[in-house]
Amino acid sequence: MTTALRDRAAIVGIGQTEFSKHSGRSELQLACEAVKAALDDAGLSPADVDGLTTFTMDSNDEIEVARAVGIGDLTFFSRVPYGGGAAIGVLQQAVMAVATGVAETVVVYRAFNERSGRRYSAGISEGIVTADLIHWSWYLPFGLLTPASWVAMFAQRYMHETGCTSRDLAQVAVSTRKHAINNPAAFFHGVPLTIDEHQASRWIAEPLRLFDCCQESDGGCAQVVTTLERARDLERRGAVIRGIGQAAAADQENMTSFYRPDITFLPEMDLVAKQVYEMSGLGPDDVDAAILYDAFTPIVLWQLESFGFCGRGEGKDFIRDGALELGGRLPCNTHGGQLSEAYIHGMNGVNEGVRLIRGTSVNQPAKHDHVLVTAGVGVPTSGMILGKLD
Amino acid sequence: MDKPELEATLRGFVGRETGPPVEGPDPVNEVMIRHWCEAMGDANPVYTDRDAAAASVHGGLVAPPTMLQAWSMRGLAMADLRQQQDETHSDQQLALHELLTQAGFPSVVATNSEQGYTRYLRPGDRVISHTVVEAISGEKATALGIGYFLDTRTIFRDPAGDELGWMTFRVLKFKPHAQPAAAAPDPAAAPAKPRRLRPPLGHDNQWWWDGIAAGELRIQRCRDCGTLRHPPRPMCGRCQSIAWDWVVSRGAGAIHSYVVLHHPPVPGYEVPLPVVLVDLDEGTRLVANLAGRKPAEIRIGMRVQARIEAMDEEMKLPVFHPAESGS
Numbered sequence: 001m002t003t004a005l006r007d008r009a010a011i012v013g014i015g016q017t018e019f020s021k022h023s024g025r026s027e028l029q030l031a032c033e034a035v036k037a038a039l040d041d042a043g044l045s046p047a048d049v050d051g052l053t054t055f056t057m058d059s060n061d062e063i064e065v066a067r068a069v070g071i072g073d074l075t076f077f078s079r080v081p082y083g084g085g086a087a088i089g090v091l092q093q094a095v096m097a098v099a100t101g102v103a104e105t106v107v108v109y110r111a112f113n114e115r116s117g118r119r120y121s122a123g124i125s126e127g128i129v130t131a132d133l134i135h136w137s138w139y140l141p142f143g144l145l146t147p148a149s150w151v152a153m154f155a156q157r158y159m160h161e162t163g164c165t166s167r168d169l170a171q172v173a174v175s176t177r178k179h180a181i182n183n184p185a186a187f188f189h190g191v192p193l194t195i196d197e198h199q200a201s202r203w204i205a206e207p208l209r210l211f212d213c214c215q216e217s218d219g220g221c222a223q224v225v226t227t228l229e230r231a232r233d234l235e236r237r238g239a240v241i242r243g244i245g246q247a248a249a250a251d252q253e254n255m256t257s258f259y260r261p262d263i264t265f266l267p268e269m270d271l272v273a274k275q276v277y278e279m280s281g282l283g284p285d286d287v288d289a290a291i292l293y294d295a296f297t298p299i300v301l302w303q304l305e306s307f308g309f310c311g312r313g314e315g316k317d318f319i320r321d322g323a324l325e326l327g328g329r330l331p332c333n334t335h336g337g338q339l340s341e342a343y344i345h346g347m348n349g350v351n352e353g354v355r356l357i358r359g360t361s362v363n364q365p366a367k368h369d370h371v372l373v374t375a376g377v378g379v380p381t382s383g384m385i386l387g388k389l390d
Numbered sequence: 391m392d393k394p395e396l397e398a399t400l401r402g403f404v405g406r407e408t409g410p411p412v413e414g415p416d417p418v419n420e421v422m423i424r425h426w427c428e429a430m431g432d433a434n435p436v437y438t439d440r441d442a443a444a445a446s447v448h449g450g451l452v453a454p455p456t457m458l459q460a461w462s463m464r465g466l467a468m469a470d471l472r473q474q475q476d477e478t479h480s481d482q483q484l485a486l487h488e489l490l491t492q493a494g495f496p497s498v499v500a501t502n503s504e505q506g507y508t509r510y511l512r513p514g515d516r517v518i519s520h521t522v523v524e525a526i527s528g529e530k531a532t533a534l535g536i537g538y539f540l541d542t543r544t545i546f547r548d549p550a551g552d553e554l555g556w557m558t559f560r561v562l563k564f565k566p567h568a569q570p571a572a573a574a575p576d577p578a579a580a581p582a583k584p585r586r587l588r589p590p591l592g593h594d595n596q597w598w599w600d601g602i603a604a605g606e607l608r609i610q611r612c613r614d615c616g617t618l619r620h621p622p623r624p625m626c627g628r629c630q631s632i633a634w635d636w637v638v639s640r641g642a643g644a645i646h647s648y649v650v651l652h653h654p655p656v657p658g659y660e661v662p663l664p665v666v667l668v669d670l671d672e673g674t675r676l677v678a679n680l681a682g683r684k685p686a687e688i689r690i691g692m693r694v695q696a697r698i699e700a701m702d703e704e705m706k707l708p709v710f711h712p713a714e715s716g717s
């Protein structure tokens with residue numbers, strides 16, 4: 001197990017646009033605004049940037065962003081596939097570039113008009129032409145077209161085996177909403193949610209209800225990654241990346257890994273957990289808060305199990321009594337998560353992870369030495385543990 | 391013509407002009423501009439109002455840039471091009487389409503076009519277009535069927551040779567998944583019901599869907615180690631053999647998991663729609679719909695039996711039903 005990337009780079013700047021249902025401007029403009037905000041936050045200028053990385057799904061070319069923002073020469077650019085699974089993968093790219101000297105300061109970004117433009121909930125359609133087209137032939141004619149429907153297939157079996165109920169899933173949504181209430185940037189700022197309201201919400205794909213699903217959103221996010229040497233010269237405190245990893249596990253499909261013997265856990269997230277714990281030398285007991293990718297409620301439970309906060313199938317027991325809330329065992333998604341802040345493919349969660357380390361979250365836990373941040377679930381994915389810059 | 395031969399011939403077209411330059415039959419003129427603006431609902435006075443245009447940055451009337459291609463189109467004569475070409479000149483684009491039609495790719499659909507404009511055109515300008523076959527893809531599996539993308543680039547120039555603008559045009563020349571029904575459509579018939587989405591087809595799954603069309607639920611089998619695999623893949627993950635055949639499944643199994651779809655509604659599908667993940671008795675899993683049970687009656691572990699049923703006049707799908715008792 002390599003520890004070559006441990007404590008080699010820090011996130012020194014975070015930026016984001018407002019989150020909305022209709023941005024009214026181009027995805028490129030959202031990307032530029034987020035990148036500029038992240039550089040301002042870091043106290044760096046566009047001329048300091050020599051690397052850019054983003055999602056393969058992002059429509060904003062590196063050179064378009066560079067030219068628009070006034071970033072000059074680039075010596076590093078790369079992309080990471082599999083939707084939200086890339087959220088930490090792009091940071092791993094940045095850390096590798098910085099650690100090897102390929103680049104000194106890398107900006108990662110993601111910006112889209114996912115609500116007002118092409119909506120993922122519209123599902124896969126006949127029009128798409130991609131390399132994984134044949135993959136969809138096994139689902140498309142049967143109507144299994146949306147991310148909610150794919151996650152629901154795993155959730156049904158998980159609930160059958162563990163006794164987890166829709167009310168347990170509601171607990172995830174309610175805990176997260178409690179954080180969004182305090183966050184002015186969140187869609188659900190000031191809007192509480194009760195278990196009963198969750199239970200009364202309509203079915204999307206049984207066993208998932210409306211409030212088990214995230215908010216489709218327009219917006220952009222960006223982070224600035226650089227060496228620890230440079231990070232120490234900057235005025236604002238950065239967050240050190242203690243451990244980081246990507247993973248695709250055996251028999252992986254993109255959202256539809258239905259053919260593994262056991263479909264009630266996430267082998268790829270287990271593999272992320274193994275890497276970030278081994279690299280950082282930390283364990284679940286060292287983690288003070290977490291940003292767990294929450295496009296849908298059940299995936300939070302599966303990640304709690306993958307990262308060893310509880311045993312297999314015990315997610316529903318772990319989250320009782322407010323464990324995921326401020327003051328609980330593991331304050332989680334303190335920005336309101338993708339369920340209640342906005343869905344920016346996990347990148348808004350990365351920004352919140354940095355805020356937690358800096359001590360600037362609107363829902364700031366008292367102890368915040370180490371924060372776990374994860375990326376997309378059900379896809380080849382990634383994760384990291386952030387710590388304080390000494 | 392086999393595939394390597396076809397593709398070599400196709401490559402020979404790349405870089406060729408599709409034919410001699412084409413000069414538009416009429417110079418840029420106010421009448422056609424006015425017709426265009428009325429049809430498009432474009433009220434910008436710089437196109438149609440001489441006084442307003444004279445006072446604008448243009449200093450006089452200009453044509454809408456998007457008319458660029460219109461000035462060099464051959465008009466109704468295009469319809470007779472196929473006859474003309476034998477007598478006058480060889481049109482490479484037609485030859486290319488004919489070649490692909492002969493090779494079993496009869497259908498064509500325009501997929502995208504882009505234009506760029508170098509300067510505004512004014513009444514009296516003449517437009518001459520030169521079109522080159524810019525690129526031809528390899529064989530692609532698309533949602534419509536297997537085919538080839540053909541890209542052309544047209545440069546529009548004035549008689550002095552100065553560039554006025556350009557246009558790229560991409561078409562897909564393809565073999566459609568299913569042949570249209572032989573009977574002529576009845577014009578009095580009600581509009582067609584929305585149909586279920588078609589499976590995208592390619593080398594690695596066409597044979598499985600051919601099986602469904604023939605009433606067989608097939609499972610891919612490695613010919614070297616005998617491992618069954620679904621969804622199909624070109625290589626055996628256990629022994630790396632690329633030799634495979636299939637067995638025909640009995641279609642019997644038990645529900646491993648399921649979902650009931652409610653939202654969003656998709657044309658061609660009725661909700662609530664149960665989708666089941668079934669452990670087939672042969673050992674592989676299969677996703678399909680379940681009929682004959684209300685959503686609340688579905689249980690994990692329930693025994694089911696697949697039948698292959700027609701969804702519409704063209705497509706069949708496997709559908710699971712509750713198994714007869716005792717099976």
Ligand SMILES: [Zn+2]
Pocket residue numbers: 612613614615616617626627628629630631
């Ligand atoms: Zn084999």
